[in-house]
Amino acid sequence: MDLSLTDEQEFLREAARGALKRVDTVAAAREALEDETKRPDLWKTIVEAGWTGLLTSEDGGGAGLGLYDAMLVAQECGRVLAPVPLVSTLPAATVLDAAGDEASAAVASGELRVAWLPAAPPTDQEPRWTTDPKGGILRATLPTATVDGSTATLSGAVHWVLDAAQAEALLVTAEGPDGPIAVLVDASASGVTVEGLWRYDATRPLGHVTLDGAQGRVVAADELALRRAWHVAQGLLAAEAVGTVDALLPVAIAYAKERHTFGRAIGSYQALKHQLVEVLRLLENAKSLLIYAAWAHENAPDELSLATAAARSGAEHALDVATRVQISVHGGIGATWEHDAPLFFRRAQLQRRLLGGAGGATDRVAGELLGGVVPA
Amino acid sequence: MDLNDDPQQAEFRTQVRSWLNEHKAEAPIVMGEGQIEDEHERIEAWRGWQRKLADAGLCGVTWPEEYGGQGKGPIEQVIVNQELSRAQVPGPLDFIGLGMMGPAIIVHGTDEQKRRYLGPMLHGDEVCCQLFSEPAAGSDLAGVTTRAVEQEDGSFKISGQKVWTTNAQFSAFGVLLARTDADVPKHKGLTMFIVPMDAPGITVRGLRQISGEAEFNEVFLDEVHVPADTVLGQVGGGWSTALTVLMFERLSIGTSSIGYSAERFAAGVLSAPGAAEDPEVRQRLGHVGTEMIASRFAGHRLLSDLAGGKLPGPEFGLGKVTIVKSAIEAGDLLADVLGPDALDTGSEWGYIISFLPGLKSAGGTEEILRNTIGERVLGLPPEPRSDKGVPFSELKAREKEEVA
Numbered sequence: 001m002d003l004s005l006t007d008e009q010e011f012l013r014e015a016a017r018g019a020l021k022r023v024d025t026v027a028a029a030r031e032a033l034e035d036e037t038k039r040p041d042l043w044k045t046i047v048e049a050g051w052t053g054l055l056t057s058e059d060g061g062g063a064g065l066g067l068y069d070a071m072l073v074a075q076e077c078g079r080v081l082a083p084v085p086l087v088s089t090l091p092a093a094t095v096l097d098a099a100g101d102e103a104s105a106a107v108a109s110g111e112l113r114v115a116w117l118p119a120a121p122p123t124d125q126e127p128r129w130t131t132d133p134k135g136g137i138l139r140a141t142l143p144t145a146t147v148d149g150s151t152a153t154l155s156g157a158v159h160w161v162l163d164a165a166q167a168e169a170l171l172v173t174a175e176g177p178d179g180p181i182a183v184l185v186d187a188s189a190s191g192v193t194v195e196g197l198w199r200y201d202a203t204r205p206l207g208h209v210t211l212d213g214a215q216g217r218v219v220a221a222d223e224l225a226l227r228r229a230w231h232v233a234q235g236l237l238a239a240e241a242v243g244t245v246d247a248l249l250p251v252a253i254a255y256a257k258e259r260h261t262f263g264r265a266i267g268s269y270q271a272l273k274h275q276l277v278e279v280l281r282l283l284e285n286a287k288s289l290l291i292y293a294a295w296a297h298e299n300a301p302d303e304l305s306l307a308t309a310a311a312r313s314g315a316e317h318a319l320d321v322a323t324r325v326q327i328s329v330h331g332g333i334g335a336t337w338e339h340d341a342p343l344f345f346r347r348a349q350l351q352r353r354l355l356g357g358a359g360g361a362t363d364r365v366a367g368e369l370l371g372g373v374v375p376a
Numbered sequence: 377m378d379l380n381d382d383p384q385q386a387e388f389r390t391q392v393r394s395w396l397n398e399h400k401a402e403a404p405i406v407m408g409e410g411q412i413e414d415e416h417e418r419i420e421a422w423r424g425w426q427r428k429l430a431d432a433g434l435c436g437v438t439w440p441e442e443y444g445g446q447g448k449g450p451i452e453q454v455i456v457n458q459e460l461s462r463a464q465v466p467g468p469l470d471f472i473g474l475g476m477m478g479p480a481i482i483v484h485g486t487d488e489q490k491r492r493y494l495g496p497m498l499h500g501d502e503v504c505c506q507l508f509s510e511p512a513a514g515s516d517l518a519g520v521t522t523r524a525v526e527q528e529d530g531s532f533k534i535s536g537q538k539v540w541t542t543n544a545q546f547s548a549f550g551v552l553l554a555r556t557d558a559d560v561p562k563h564k565g566l567t568m569f570i571v572p573m574d575a576p577g578i579t580v581r582g583l584r585q586i587s588g589e590a591e592f593n594e595v596f597l598d599e600v601h602v603p604a605d606t607v608l609g610q611v612g613g614g615w616s617t618a619l620t621v622l623m624f625e626r627l628s629i630g631t632s633s634i635g636y637s638a639e640r641f642a643a644g645v646l647s648a649p650g651a652a653e654d655p656e657v658r659q660r661l662g663h664v665g666t667e668m669i670a671s672r673f674a675g676h677r678l679l680s681d682l683a684g685g686k687l688p689g690p691e692f693g694l695g696k697v698t699i700v701k702s703a704i705e706a707g708d709l710l711a712d713v714l715g716p717d718a719l720d721t722g723s724e725w726g727y728i729i730s731f732l733p734g735l736k737s738a739g740g741t742e743e744i745l746r747n748t749i750g751e752r753v754l755g756l757p758p759e760p761r762s763d764k765g766v767p768f769s770e771l772k773a774r775e776k777e778e779v780a
Contacts, residue, residue: 001385001451002378003680125653253754268757270743273750280754281694285670292673295379310666317663362662365669369642369661370652375669376379 003291005072012069016076019049025080025203029343032202039202041166042084047110049073055090055232060097061105067232068294071239078243081347083203085115085163087236087355091229092116092171095182098225103169103184112169115187117143117158117209119173119180120356121227121305124367129173129180132356134159134208143211145174145181145218152176152183152218154191154211160354164207165196172216173226180226185216201343201350228297231308233355235293238308238315241351242290245283245315245322248344252276252329259331266329275325282318289314292375300376306368307375309361316351316358323348379676381455382683388448389455395432396463402428403465408727419469419546426468426500434460435468436478436498443482443494450627450682472542473497473504475628477551480621484568484609493549493570502548507538507571507595508618514540514737515744517553518562518615519763521772522597524554524569526611530604532556534569534597535577540738544580544593547573551621552597553614558769565768566614569606576600587721587730625739626688636703636728637672638665641710644725648713660709667702671695691753693745700742704732 005013023040031038046052054070056062070090077084089107092114096104106112119142120130130139134157143156154174164170170192172183185192191214196207253276256267266272289311296307323345327334334341352358381389404421405411412418429435430444437453439445446452460467468474478497481489496502513519522536534554544550550571557565573580577600582590609617642661651657674695678688707729711718718725736742750756763771 001381001676001679001683003677004684125658249754253756256756264760265757267750268759270747270759273754273756274743274746276754276756277694277746277750280691280749281697284674284691284694285667285698288670288673288677289666291677292669299379306669309662310669313662313666314670317666359659362666363655363658365662365665366642366658369638369665370646370658372639374639375672 009069009072012065013072013076015049016051016073017079019045020076020080020082023082025082026340026343028083029081029201029203029347030337030340033346036198039198039205040083042082043110043113043166046084046086046089051084051086052089052093052110053108056093056097056104056108060100060108062093062097062108066294067235067297068290070232070236071290071294074236074239075243075246078240079247081203081244081343083205085166085205087233087240088115088162088167089113090236091233094232095171095221095225095229096184096219098228099182099219099221101184101219101221103219113163113167114169114171114184115161115163115167115207116171116229116233117161117164117173118233118355119158119226119230120360121230123364124371125363129175131158132160132354142173142175142180145172145176145183147176147181147218150218152181152216154183154185154214154216157208157210159208161207161209162354163205164194164209166205170194170209170216171219172211173229180223182219182221182226183216184219185211185214189214189216191215199350201346203347204350204354206354224301228304231293231304232297234308234312234361235290235297237351237355238286238293238311239290241315241319241348242283242286244344244347245279245286245318248322248326249276249279249283251340252279252326256329272329275328279318279322279325282314282321286311286315286318295376303373303375306365306373309364309368310375312361313358313365316348316361319348320352320358385451385455388452389459392434392456392459393462395434396459396465399428399432400463400465403463406466422466422469423500423503425466426470429468430499435474436494439478439482439494439498443490444498450687451679454679454682469500470497470503470543471628472506476621476624477504477506479624480551480568480617481570481608483620484617486605488605489570489608496548503543503546505541505544505547505550505573505595506621507541507544507550507552508621509540510537511539515740517618518566519768520553520555520566522552522554523558524556524567526556527601532569532602532604532606534571534600534602536597538595538597539583539592541580541593541595542591544573544595545582549573550595551608553618555768556611556614558772559767560612561765562763562768562771563615564612566618567611568608568614568617569602570608571597571600571602571606575602585730585734587727626690626692636668636699636706638668641665641668641706644706644710645713651713654713657709657713660705664702664706664709667698668706671699671702674698689753690745690748693749696739697742697745700732700735703728704736707732 028040053062054065058064093107107114129142133140143154145152170185191212193210194207259266293307293311296303326341406422436445437448441447524532524534552569552571556567577598579596581594583592584590645651710725720726751758
């Protein structure tokens with residue numbers, strides 16, 4: 001058994017850290033809250049670094065790496081709150097690659113910026129494919145497609161799409177005549193409306209997409225590829241959260257050692273020490289779950305849904321606790337703009353509600369276990 | 377990323393598995409449904425099973441060959457544990473002796489002690505218990521008050537009380553931590569002994585737990601006379617011997633497989649009509665399932681570290697926190713969905729529900745574990761202490777004064 005990083009993986013991680021150093025993304029996350037023009041777009045950085053093609057096979061024009069490799073990059077992005085749309089780009093790239101689609105190479109190289117419209121596979125309690133609702137707790141239906149040859153005509157809406165307004169093309173999962181199909185649509189095509197928006201966290205550009213008779217090209221991806229896209233997105237979001245927690249903990253520890261009250265460092269009080277150890281516990285658990293998710297992606301397709309949902313559930317929980325502990329360790333100042341803690345809190349609050357939500361992932365873990373899936 | 381054994385480990389696993397396949401029908405049922413009712417019969421059957429395991433080379437896996445062990449590494453021990461659990465047969469009766477006391481004797485014992493104790497321990501002929509904790513010294517183990525007074529001929533008389541002693545009622549020996557000098561700071565005046573449990577002056581009394589069963593004992597020592605050659609390690613060096621035992625305890629807990637799994641609790645939820653569709657039940661199951669899966673992969677990470685030559689540090693204790701915490705929550709969930717029947721001793725879940733609250737403090741309380749991890753792993757400053765450098769006798773006098 002060997003779970004240590006290979007030399008190539010160490011190199012990938014260091015390279016990612018280096019590439020992200022060129023912009024002070026944490027400072028940008030703060031400035032962009034007040035000034036929309038300050039919202040940085042690191043698209044060029046990720047294209048130059050080759051991240052758009054991380055998960056695309058070499059035949060499909062990519063690097064042909066594994067999910068754990070992409071997760072290493074995602075962790076680095078999470079660490080510095082980088083506004084990088086990997087959670088949208090990479091699932092789209094995997095669908096196009098699985099289909100052997102002609103657009104695969106352009107997406108892998110970053111020539112074509114594509115946003116993936118999130119579509120959740122059915123669960124034991126929800127027999128349909130669904131998307132996130134604009135509000136409320138009821139899952140929304142997929143857009144519908146009528147197909148004529150290789151052309152599909154789409155109608156419907158998908159909410160809270162990452163990178164929607166920045167992308168040149170949209171990869172839509174739609175209800176076709178015989179089940180879900182993938183359709184690639186030009187973002188500027190007639191019948192496509194993208195309402196770009198930001199909510200609470202300036203590091204994640206979002207959009208509501210409305211399709212009203214919009215036409216696109218059918219991508220020959222099977223249902224399995226569409227399922228895997230969802231699970232990959234869950235795993236990547238989990239990895240970003242792990243990176244964020246990993247960055248938070250040392251900051252809190254340093255402050256707990258330096259700040260004194262009643263004649264001693266606050267980190268000596270059990271009340272704080274135990275909270276910080278709890279963050280470490282949840283972080284280590286989440287790291288273990290990333291390993292499971294990546295392992296299942298390569299080795300155990302029947303466990304991929306369970307493994308990625310568990311990773312998302314565990315990592316979001318760690319992020320929630322870590323961002324709150326960050327504020328409480330720093331006292332009142334941690335809840336003000338004098339400190340970076342609110343930026344991390346905002347990040348956690350928004351991402352918990354995206355892509356099916358943290359609660360949706362937890363529910364999927366239960367569903368898979370109840371359905372008899374046994375983890376490795 | 378490779379979850380598989382390397383060729384050497386795979387070969388070892390095949391050997392272990394094929395032996396177990398051939399012999400598992402001979403294993404006694406020692407716990408749960410169908411267990412041998414009579415305690416004496418159960419222990420003797422279990423002892424016989426340990427003997428078979430020892431003869432097959434499945435006991436003392438990490439012990440040096442010269443003491444009858446297999447001379448292998450912790451990975452092989454984990455493989456044996458995994459295969460025992462896969463075959464659904466019990467491990468050795470004397471897991472405390474094999475996992476902790478034997479290794480401590482190997483490190484600190486004299487040649488004569490090694491010859492005398494290790495062989496019979498390995499084969500289950502003589503079980504060895506751990507006489508460390510006391511009613512007033514648990515997590516703060518160095519505060520033990522059991523006194524060992526040296527006699528003119530160099531022998532010792534030991535008096536005091538020990539508690540939480542698993543297997544004491546049928547042990548031949550106990551490894552005991554006692555105070556030989558109360559006039560020096562508390563870590564310095566300690567000595568470790570190997571005490572015969574049939575010595576005059578020793579009384580063992582079962583300690584019933586929430587479940588009603590007595591898995592632990594209290595052990596009373598009244599002027600128990602032991603010769604000088606029962607000292608394990610140095611007189612006054614008991615703390616260093618204790619640390620060795622605690623290190624082996626960590627390795628032992630870290631490499632044993634605890635039978636609480638996400639899939640087992642999911643099957644329990646399924647047996648309650650309507651529970652599997654209830655959103656709240658699903659959230660709770662999803663959370664505990666996630667933590668249990670994380671524990672399983674934390675175990676895989678530990679194995680990978682061991683294979684790379686790294687020993688588990690204090691942070692590994694977090695794995696115990698997670699598995700106990702999630703199993704407590706899962707037991708609570710099962711009782712909620714199944715109703716009062718789940719609490720019954722005869723139910724599949726009754727034992728877990730009653731046993732786990734105590735397990736939280738086993739091997740040191742969770743609070744102290746969090747302190748240790750906070751200080752050693754995160755580098756946080758320790759709580760101020762008033763016992764450092766103070767002679768033990770003075771410390772005790774001060775405590776009395778404060779309470780008065």
